Amino acid sequence: MFQVRETPLLSCRNVTKKFGSLAAVSELSFDLAAGEVLGIGGPNGAGKTTLFEMISGQTAVTSGTIALEGRDITGLSPVGRCHAGLARVFQLNTGFDSLSVRENVLVAAYYGRAPRRIPGFRVPSEVSDQVQDALCRVGLEASADRAAAKLPVIDRKLLMIAGALAMSPKLLLLDEPVGGLTQREIDQVADVVGQVAADGVTVVLIEHVMRFLVQLSTRVMILHHGRKLYEGDAAGISRDPDVVEVYLGQSAGKDVARLAADRTEARHAG
Numbered sequence: 001m002f003q004v005r006e007t008p009l010l011s012c013r014n015v016t017k018k019f020g021s022l023a024a025v026s027e028l029s030f031d032l033a034a035g036e037v038l039g040i041g042g043p044n045g046a047g048k049t050t051l052f053e054m055i056s057g058q059t060a061v062t063s064g065t066i067a068l069e070g071r072d073i074t075g076l077s078p079v080g081r082c083h084a085g086l087a088r089v090f091q092l093n094t095g096f097d098s099l100s101v102r103e104n105v106l107v108a109a110y111y112g113r114a115p116r117r118i119p120g121f122r123v124p125s126e127v128s129d130q131v132q133d134a135l136c137r138v139g140l141e142a143s144a145d146r147a148a149a150k151l152p153v154i155d156r157k158l159l160m161i162a163g164a165l166a167m168s169p170k171l172l173l174l175d176e177p178v179g180g181l182t183q184r185e186i187d188q189v190a191d192v193v194g195q196v197a198a199d200g201v202t203v204v205l206i207e208h209v210m211r212f213l214v215q216l217s218t219r220v221m222i223l224h225h226g227r228k229l230y231e232g233d234a235a236g237i238s239r240d241p242d243v244v245e246v247y248l249g250q251s252a253g254k255d256v257a258r259l260a261a262d263r264t265e266a267r268h269a270g
């Protein structure tokens with residue numbers, strides 16, 4: 001297993017989730033250092049989203065522990081985890097359709113950073129600034145007054161990312177952020193996430209789009225049947241016969257090898 005020397009930003013120890021007799025995630029352990037981008041892949045049903053459910057507190061672990069910056073958060077509510085610095089972007093749209101783009105982000109910025117009482121809904125100026133900053137980071141400032149329901153799919157995805165960023169997270173969980181997007185749109189989201197990571201936010205992303213996963217991840221973990229099948233750099237997944245067999249397939253494995261080589265070349269050139 002990868003060793004993180006200082007107190008890890010996120011630490012999962014023997015995390016297990018059982019649904020009846022099915023172990024969706026089984027005895028999974030990993031550490032994540034601040035500043036990493038961990039890409040998680042694996043076949044349908046591998047346990048990726050269930051892992052996110054446990055990290056973000058939407059579902060309780062059956063056993064195991066989860067710590068954020070050394071603090072055990074295993075029993076904390078989802079909102080408590082938000083206030084501790086953890087933000088999650090869901091796979092499916094979670095925006096409020098009837099609110100504007102700005103209002104959607106405002107709800108996240110207002111409630112996501114500290115405990116608030118509803119009757120006290122006065123927006124402090126630092127929250128407004130946070131909203132504006134989040135909109136600019138994803139490029140939605142020109143759409144701020146549009147109703148969320150009227151947005152194209154790509155902008156809905158960016159809106160969810162803006163909501164998460166408005167909470168000033170230390171750890172950002174992204175569940176299939178580019179599913180269903182065109183190549184150009186995927187590149188657009190990759191630019192946003194790459195900049196978020198460059199700004200110091202630690203990211204864990206689940207993605208089947210290998211181009212996106214390989215481009216952004218500093219480390220990749222492939223799950224299968226709730227267990228770790230592979231953990232290492234992106235280039236290694238195409239050389240791992242088990243990953244190629246159960247997940248990538250031969251031709252996709254070659255594509256991933258090419259993508260990883262392109263990435264290495266681009267980094268050296270940069």
Ligand SMILES: Nc1ncnc2c1ncn2[C@@H]1O[C@H](COP(=O)(O)OP(=O)(O)OP(=O)(O)O)[C@@H](O)[C@H]1O
Nearest residue numbers: 019022023024042043044045046047048049050051
């Ligand atoms: N609430 C639930 N009740 C029962 N079984 C569940 C529940 N949630 C997930 N599962 C099962 O747990 C296993 C892991 O599901 P999970 O959604 O975590 O996989 P995944 O890797 O995210 O898949 P995908 O790539 O299709 O999103 C699957 O067999 C799924 O059917």
